[in-house]
Amino acid sequence: MTGGQPLWAPWRMAYIKHGKPEHQEGHCFLCAAPGHDSLVIWEGDSTFAMLNRFPYNPGHLLIAPKAHRADFENFSADEALELNVGLQICLRALRETMNPQGFNVGMNLGSAAGAGVPEHLHLHIVPRWSGDNNFMPVIGETRVLPELLEDTAARLREAIEKEG
Numbered sequence: 615m616t617g618g619q620p621l622w623a624p625w626r627m628a629y630i631k632h633g634k635p636e637h638q639e640g641h642c643f644l645c646a647a648p649g650h651d652s653l654v655i656w657e658g659d660s661t662f663a664m665l666n667r668f669p670y671n672p673g674h675l676l677i678a679p680k681a682h683r684a685d686f687e688n689f690s691a692d693e694a695l696e697l698n699v700g701l702q703i704c705l706r707a708l709r710e711t712m713n714p715q716g717f718n719v720g721m722n723l724g725s726a727a728g729a730g731v732p733e734h735l736h737l738h739i740v741p742r743w744s745g746d747n748n749f750m751p752v753i754g755e756t757r758v759l760p761e762l763l764e765d766t767a768a769r770l771r772e773a774i775e776k777e778g
Contacts, residue, residue, distance in 0.1 A: 643667075644678045644734040653763055655770040656703055661696045663704050665767050670740050673712045673766060675704050678736035686723065686735055697737065704739055707773040711766075714741035 647654055653665040660681065666674040677700045679693060689697070701719065708714060718740040722729040 642682055642731070642734050644676070644731065644736060645680075645682050647678075648680050653767045655707070655767050656700060656774050658696045658700055660693045661700045663700050665763050665770075666738070667763065669763075670738075671742065671746060672761070673708050673714070673739075673741040673770075675708070675739040675770075676736045677701060677704060677739065678734060682734050684723075684733050684735050686721070701737065701739065703774055703777070704770075706777060707770045708739065708741050710773045711769045712741055715744055716742040718742060 643651075647664050648657055648662045651664060653667065654662055655665065655675070656663040657680075661677060661679055663675050663677045666676050677697060679689070679697070683689070686694070705717065708717070719737065721735065721737050723732075723735070725732045
């Protein structure tokens with residue numbers, strides 16, 4: 615790199631050494647997260663939200679059921695409602711803490727639809743800003759995150775707690 619500052623992304627080393635945890639045999643990072651992972655920002659009765667360890671953008675969240683399930687059509691009405699309540703809570707917290715100009719929200723249901731963890735349903739919330747897709751991710755295949763994931767998680771938890 616000439617004329618610039620080094621780009622440090624130490625959190626990527628776990629990915630380089632071991633790949634995504636959800637691709638390791640017998641391991642579901644979504645099942646292990648509630649109550650244990652420092653990136654969990656909210657928990658309901660049957661659902662939780664956490665920062666994605668390998669985010670597309672700063673603030674990229676995952677909302678998932680606590681139960682290891684893949685089929686959304688088999689959720690009870692209460693479980694489906696709580697997933698959507700979690701979405702509302704997370705959108706408000708992201709707006710307050712990160713001031714995004716928009717969001718991509720969605721689920722990839724099944725491997726053919728692009729699900730990275732097809733056996734455990736999860737919803738993605740990706741905050742977006744005008745011009746957030748610059749040369750770094752396009753040419754450099756690198757995302758630049760402005761703060762540590764744990765710091766982002768702490769700010770989001772604080773916003774959720776403040777709202778009550």
